[in-house]
Amino acid sequence: METYQESAKVFKALCDPKRLAILKQLRSGEKCACVLLEPMDLTQSGLSYHMKILCDSGLVEGRQEGKWIHYRLSEAGRNKAVKLLLALTTPDIVSQNNCSSCDK
Amino acid sequence: METYQESAKVFKALCDPKRLAILKQLRSGEKCACVLLEPMDLTQSGLSYHMKILCDSGLVEGRQEGKWIHYRLSEAGRNKAVKLLLALTTPDIVSQNNCSSCDK
């Protein structure tokens, strides 16, 4: 099983407003970094910082073509994230064990 | 539509290792705060801080009974989080618009 630090990585990607704005741009199709940068209130190095976090999370994939890098949403990353979210937040029916004060 | 700050709230709850450890405890059933505290490397006020974040995210619900508060996973919160995750990371087929340099 992955460590909590490892699990947290995917969700960390999703808890910054600027990264959510980047994801929104990618929902409409593949975009290269310079295009993603335009509408954002970010410097080039700031965008690079956020793209690294998004790619490390698996939610976004980058594809190099010459000097440009094209980013797009990853279906595999999305599916993995949903599975992880469910794994972390769904009761485990085989290990039910309310604390004594919770059993009225 | 919710703001990015609002959306980020759910995922912020999931990107701290201590909060993931708390969720793990809740997967096995309802627990009161003092029981949740025991195995954690946290002070009472630290636990209270994290429980507030988890409850505000909607993933956890608290139920007061006398002086105790019993916490449990929220099915509604989980469903909402999954929907939000999909909404943020699924391509929007009606607005496809690759950047010109992405169309080879």
Add this chain to the structure above:
DNA sequence: TGTTCATATCAATATTTTTTGATTTGAGGT
């Protein structure tokens, strides 16, 4: 009312994350 116990809140500090500007790397083109 006064006491106890569980939890919340507050203010200060510590830690982590993000931003910035400068520099570096690396792919093309001349």
Add this chain to the structure above:
DNA sequence: ACCTCAAATCAAAAAATATTGATATGAACA
């Protein structure tokens, strides 16, 4: 080899988040 441009990396500063200890709140009960 040199130049240009896109992107990554680095170190320092700024901003946000987490932790701590002290104090406050609020429920139960004598």
